[in-house]
Amino acid sequence: MVHLGPKRPPSRKGSMADVPRNLLDQIKAFEELFTVDTAKLNEIVDHFVSELKKGLSKEGGSIPMIPTFVMDWPTGKEKGAYLALDMGGTNLRVCEIILDGNRSFDTIQSKYHMPPELKVGDSEALWDYVAECMEAFIASYHGSIEEVEKLHLGFTFSYPCTQYAINHGILQRWTKGFDIEGVEGKDVVPMLAKAFEKRNLPITVTALINDTTGTLVASNYTDPSFKMGVIFGTGCNAAYYDTLGNIPKLEGKVSLPPDTPMAINTEWGAFDNEKVVLPRTKYDVQVDEESPRPGQQCFEKLISGLYLAEIFRLCVLDMHDCGLIFENLDVTAFRKPYCIDASFLAMIEMDPFENLSETEELFLTKFGLKTTEPERKLFRRLAELIGTRSARLSACGVAAIAKKTGMTEFHAGADGSVFNKYPFFRERGAEALSEIFNWPSKKQKDHPIKILPAEDGSGVGAALIAAMTLSRQERGEKVGFDVIPTD
Ligand code: BGC
Numbered sequence: 001m002v003h004l005g006p007k008r009p010p011s012r013k014g015s016m017a018d019v020p021r022n023l024l025d026q027i028k029a030f031e032e033l034f035t036v037d038t039a040k041l042n043e044i045v046d047h048f049v050s051e052l053k054k055g056l057s058k059e060g061g062s063i064p065m066i067p068t069f070v071m072d073w074p075t076g077k078e079k080g081a082y083l084a085l086d087m088g089g090t091n092l093r094v095c096e097i098i099l100d101g102n103r104s105f106d107t108i109q110s111k112y113h114m115p116p117e118l119k120v121g122d123s124e125a126l127w128d129y130v131a132e133c134m135e136a137f138i139a140s141y142h143g144s145i146e147e148v149e150k151l152h153l154g155f156t157f158s159y160p161c162t163q164y165a166i167n168h169g170i171l172q173r174w175t176k177g178f179d180i181e182g183v184e185g186k187d188v189v190p191m192l193a194k195a196f197e198k199r200n201l202p203i204t205v206t207a208l209i210n211d212t213t214g215t216l217v218a219s220n221y222t223d224p225s226f227k228m229g230v231i232f233g234t235g236c237n238a239a240y241y242d243t244l245g246n247i248p249k250l251e252g253k254v255s256l257p258p259d260t261p262m263a264i265n266t267e268w269g270a271f272d273n274e275k276v277v278l279p280r281t282k283y284d285v286q287v288d289e290e291s292p293r294p295g296q297q298c299f300e301k302l303i304s305g306l307y308l309a310e311i312f313r314l315c316v317l318d319m320h321d322c323g324l325i326f327e328n329l330d331v332t333a334f335r336k337p338y339c340i341d342a343s344f345l346a347m348i349e350m351d352p353f354e355n356l357s358e359t360e361e362l363f364l365t366k367f368g369l370k371t372t373e374p375e376r377k378l379f380r381r382l383a384e385l386i387g388t389r390s391a392r393l394s395a396c397g398v399a400a401i402a403k404k405t406g407m408t409e410f411h412a413g414a415d416g417s418v419f420n421k422y423p424f425f426r427e428r429g430a431e432a433l434s435e436i437f438n439w440p441s442k443k444q445k446d447h448p449i450k451i452l453p454a455e456d457g458s459g460v461g462a463a464l465i466a467a468m469t470l471s472r473q474e475r476g477e478k479v480g481f482d483v484i485p486t487d
Pocket of ligand 1: 157158159160175176210211212231233234235236237238267269300
């Protein structure tokens with residue numbers, strides 16, 4: 001993906017003079033489809049707030065609102081060496097983090113490729129591969145396994161997991177294109193522990209965490225003004241701290257005072273699975289229907305990096321199939337699902353040339369497609385519309401959590417490829433937040449709620465949570481339900 005340039009691309013206003021009428025009409029149609037105006041943003045936020053509450057209720061709703069059993073804010077005094085493992089989409093990252101007890105840390109890390117076939121393969125092969133990478137990591141930094149003492153691991157597993165304790169997590173369902181049989185409905189921790197045992201690795205899974213929870217804790221550790229952790233990457237999600245008294249679904253399961261903090265992994269990607277409020281186009285419907293889990297992660301499918309380019313691709317193909325673009329060209333290569341990713345859209349949006357010659361090059365080299373300048377202008381506008389919709393809808397989630405908790409001034413720590421690399425995502429998100437709250441100043445620096453780059457959640461955050469969990473255990477405090485189910 002390209003990095004944010006210092007300036008906006010040249011204004012596209014007035015540059016449409018040479019675009020023929022039929023393409024201009026098409027642009028207009030896309031503008032109507034993909035624009036989310038302020039009134040709609042507010043409607044979405046209101047519904048979002050009630051769905052967040054519903055997710056915490058005994059009846060539940062479509063947003064899982066998972067209590068994570070991270071029940072302390074970091075103090076900054078956490079100390080010691082911990083392992084962290086992040087099983088994300090593209091890579092597997094293993095780190096050793098040394099917390100120095102003074103809001104700072106040192107990290108060593110290695111990344112291992114996640115072979116795509118493992119994402120749709122068999123469960124045992126997945127866990128064995130993870131254990132193999134951990135073994136390689138320990139061997140390269142500690143020498144012989146035999147000499148290593150017990151290591152505590154914070155395991156970042158960024159999929160919706162029901163947790164009845166911090167070191168258990170029953171996978172509700174795979175997201176982000178993963179589809180491995182035999183894991184959904186099961187606790188992933190014993191599976192990983194078994195793979196460690198097979199290799200005699202002296203590792204205890206002390207905490208199972210979501211990337212958003214890690215991001216929240218890591219960001220708050222380095223700067224206590226951070227009260228929310230959000231990921232806008234391949235998938236999207238957020239975590240924040242609530243209190244036990246606001247979580248009716250834990251009544252009778254965790255007997256602690258109502259003001260006890262509890263980090264909630266919202267899993268907001270599932271917002272509006274019942275299709276009440278989100279502005280879904282026919283392209284979004286198609287992306288959903290052709291995904292491995294139709295009907296799930298409806299919010300995520302409009303926002304996250306995995307789907308943005310796919311929406312774009314379907315729009316482009318539709319125009320071709322209606323005879324509007326790519327006249328007499330063979331689009332076979334472009335018909336392959338997911339053949340482009342969000343970096344493709346980012347490059348189109350960042351093309352610095354008035355005639356969009358970089359975009360021309362992109363279509364030509366990747367797909368052998370010779371585009372006309374008016375076509376490219378249409379593509380640029382389309383990319384801009386899809387990217388803007390993603391950023392504006394993302395802001396609705398942040399605004400909804402702010403409204404639900406009553407937080408009026410705070411920072412949300414954000415991470416993920418879309419947040420870090422998609423052009424203008426931050427600016428567009430900030431603009432939407434400002435519209436939702438009707439802030440008088442349009443300048444981001446004056447906004448009371450800011451979405452800012454986060455501290456490393458799946459490394460430092462995972463290590464901190466492992467450290468916090470060990471301290472709780474040493475103090476004899478709960479890290480799960482009063483009675484932990486034995487299934
Ligand atoms: C997962 C979340 C995760 C998010 C960002 C979603 O698909 O369900 O658990 O936090 O992606 O990685």
